[in-house]
Amino acid sequence: MHNTPKSIYTQEQNPHQNSTNLLATERKFSLGLTTYEVTHTFKPHFLRFSRQNIVRKLLPESRVSACIRAVKPNASFIPVQYSSSKKIACYRNLMVCGLQWLCPVCSNKISNFRRQELHELIENSSYKTSMVSFTLQHTRRDSLGALITALTASMRLFKNSRHYKSRIENMNVIGNVQALEIVYGAQGWHPHYHLVQIHNSEFEAAEFEAWSKDRWSRIVRKQGAYASAIHGLKFTVGNNKVHDYVAKFGVDQELAGDKKSKGLTPFQLLDDPKNHHLFLEYSEATRGKNQLRYSRGLKQILRDQVTNFEIAKDVTEFDITAAILTRPEWSRIINKRQRAELLKVAADSYKAADPDILSRYLRSVL
């Protein structure tokens, strides 16, 4: 096995290989450095950057194409920072897009943060939770834009009615968070909403379930769409089930071939050029739409809520400067498609308390 420089360039370019190949590639790369362990977090990390490269090609005008690539106008250096608490690395002085719908890298950061925030809220409190899932029927002929319009309008009517408001008051709901999710399956686009409701004490659910199923079906019909009175709306009570959903929030977006999901997530559509026109349709249809919407009550509970953009900029503690790159060095990292690799090596190097791993890697690529 030869440690040719080429072997280290393959991962961000082509992370869709099986783990045996990944391991072989990685061993090639790490000869003389260290043997990394291939963990379950390894593949998604490269996948995110690789998918971001594809979005850049598909949407060159979008902010995604500059994300973690373009250097901020007045910056001369690009520091690589390491967080000793989170054991991950990030770049400074680069542009970030913060576009949750379109950017696989920013989306992951935002989902992780929001997932943790919700998890802590419902795990470390006496709050009870419930979840309402809203769907409507669709075929392959329906455009995503039309489906989202019908779904969003129905959702607004449902939540703004005094019937709903009086019912959630009776159920001691003090706040909610609404998530719009989109997958593409055998029946075409499947946009749907999950509404996680936070209750400050026990509540009676039977009446709400019957009422909301009927109400949803009727509202959707008024929008010229169809939702079955039985399956269109699903009501889930019980902290365990709702916590399961919150714990997985956003994770499905990047796990290729997830058998349980009803289709491909938008980021999975990037993996096959035959599906790229669908991703473009999705980018149009989600423009200006909120992926997560927190109610005023929930914002008050969470108080100083961090914005998506701040999350994407890595506002958390990155206390150690692992390396400082010049602009020409950064250009080399970009050209050799090493953005993902460098972050991983920096993190591994500090985790192993051996900064030499990083220096040797940098000597080999710069």
Ligand SMILES: [Zn+2]
């Ligand atoms: Zn981004």
